[in-house]
Amino acid sequence: MLGEIVSQSRKCRPLVHCMTNYVTANDCANILLACGGSAIMADDPDEAAEITAACGGLVLNMGTPNPRRLEALLRAGQAANRLGHPVVLDPVGVGSSAMRREAGKRLLASVRFAAIRGNATEIAALVHGTAAHRGVDADEAGGDGADGAEESAVRLARESSAIVVATGNTDIVTDGKTVYRVHNGHSMMQAVTGAGCQLSALLGAYVTANPDRPLQAALAAVCAMGLCGEIAHARLSPQDGNASYRNYIIDAVFRLTPETLERGARYETDR
């Protein structure tokens, strides 16, 4: 099943409007190319919606925000919604500043997301934001341990109707009903900047190429990224560090076959 997501992405060659921060933009563009898709990147409000219309899917990454960029994210998201394009949200550091908290709330309130991908802290902050907005006790936000992450992810999925991915030691993928726990990945991926942004970009390609099965697309993206982290780690020479590792992960996405993903994906679900 997951293999089909990969092959569909190579077949459709999804063009993704990838609005991402300048720190990881190059890696995000290369990972989109690695999975068979390609990227356009435009972050000005005056053209964001028009560029969105020319693509098949949209990724909204909240890193390195500023008022113009946030306005562009909003306009692009609403344009994608009108056109029925899948939209992925990566709420980078959403709990770190008032500007980002407001942006997270506004985007959640104004754009319908196919998928949301963040680390446990970011997912908890988004739930907290929506929760506070609805007068629910902030204490419920939780999100420290794996249980908290799962609870926050499920809750955000239900409230937003999006597939939610909460990455951590165990990655959670849920549509609010089914919960997958993914065990792929390697701890050294934490030493690669923007590994999360890259996963969000990959997720954007997979969900754009597989619009009728976003839960499976998200599960495939999470397993694929983690598996590529394992494959890349096995390649490391004693002198290689996080910079070569970064390249090897994207290389592994480029080389990933449906069969490799089917064999290597490690996940479980209650159902």
Added chain:
Amino acid sequence: MLGEIVSQSRKCRPLVHCMTNYVTANDCANILLACGGSAIMADDPDEAAEITAACGGLVLNMGTPNPRRLEALLRAGQAANRLGHPVVLDPVGVGSSAMRREAGKRLLASVRFAAIRGNATEIAALVHGTAAHRGVDADEAGGDGADGAEESAVRLARESSAIVVATGNTDIVTDGKTVYRVHNGHSMMQAVTGAGCQLSALLGAYVTANPDRPLQAALAAVCAMGLCGEIAHARLSPQDGNASYRNYIIDAVFRLTPETLERGARYETDR
């Protein structure tokens, strides 16, 4: 002949004001260093002209545009014209939005370019823009196949008095009279983000170091980039993908000798 362009670039060490998008800025800076030059990057209108004055050449890349950045491109281009510095235009996605179409028109109308480098679609869009401006039927823009690309490139070269490079399966290099068709390159280069931006940066260095022979400088840059794509491809291990390939291409530019380019350049011309 092409070898001299390479050696001249290593000898002059051209300092290029490279105004490029944030997605490919790092790669552009490294490819400028690889060919013996170096980059300064500044994109604010308040300092763009001043930084331009301190350099020998200028590259105007229209990627990730916004109004301030476009204003900076314009001011830098005009400053370079006043100083007699060669200016290269890379009209990234010029047909993709009204903002970019306007910017392309405005830059063409206000700045004299030594060279313009785009893919066939971008070159056709630029011709279309200038054509429409002059009341010429838009249908003439064409530019789908190789023939269309060549026609558009020649026409843009004549209208702008710039050397025009239209990249594709076969790359076109023309001054509006002579047309070179370059057969270097590898299809996997399409899986490297910003390969076109990098070529424009390289072209900026070569034309800055060889101001009296821009057609040859452009031909050398196109052959060199393609040849380095071939050399880099030959290095790939079975586990390497587009990320390692990206590095190997820049590495090959770093190692490129005049002799290697003379031997490896594959191009033809009617004359």
Added chain:
Amino acid sequence: MLGEIVSQSRKCRPLVHCMTNYVTANDCANILLACGGSAIMADDPDEAAEITAACGGLVLNMGTPNPRRLEALLRAGQAANRLGHPVVLDPVGVGSSAMRREAGKRLLASVRFAAIRGNATEIAALVHGTAAHRGVDADEAGGDGADGAEESAVRLARESSAIVVATGNTDIVTDGKTVYRVHNGHSMMQAVTGAGCQLSALLGAYVTANPDRPLQAALAAVCAMGLCGEIAHARLSPQDGNASYRNYIIDAVFRLTPETLERGARYETDR
């Protein structure tokens, strides 16, 4: 002694607000991860101070400036001062434009720096700026040769009360009293874009993890970066160029042990 700086950085895992230009942002983030720290990057005035407060240290890099970004640098610097966080200044191209000269003066006048890192020209331009401000003859700025660099560095250290690092063939590290001359490094590092920015980021991590000994932290960062340039150079294959070299340098920082630095650091001092 220098080894302890390295091990302290791996133990404390310093979180650094790294405000750097978009050309080198990715490499700066990866080098911070390589040394055991991590980066947050935010450059809008509306959130810069808030993000700063969540970190342990701050790096202010003046590359690719614009008025909003410069305002953000200022606010972040002042917030870090209020909180007692160490602040590192990298005055990229400070002498290249009026905007940068003004920014350099304003930052020096408004923010207390733990360390300032630039090349000899940048350090001389900063001294010249402050000197002119105080009516001192500009001729004293000097800074062409190694002697001039040392003189400028000592003077800037005394005037700013910061540790000053002036990089060049010989790197100078001084607190205005003790002067270290570092002989690590390889000339090919000049072919890697942002090697200086990366050193400033590394310095930010080391000084954040070792706030009570900034001179030693700066010396360790300069020796470490140079030594990693040597280690990376020894790894180069005949086909590798500056792109692979860039990765290998960060890899070497990732693999750097306290023992390797103790053995490999090459510096001298008059005291």
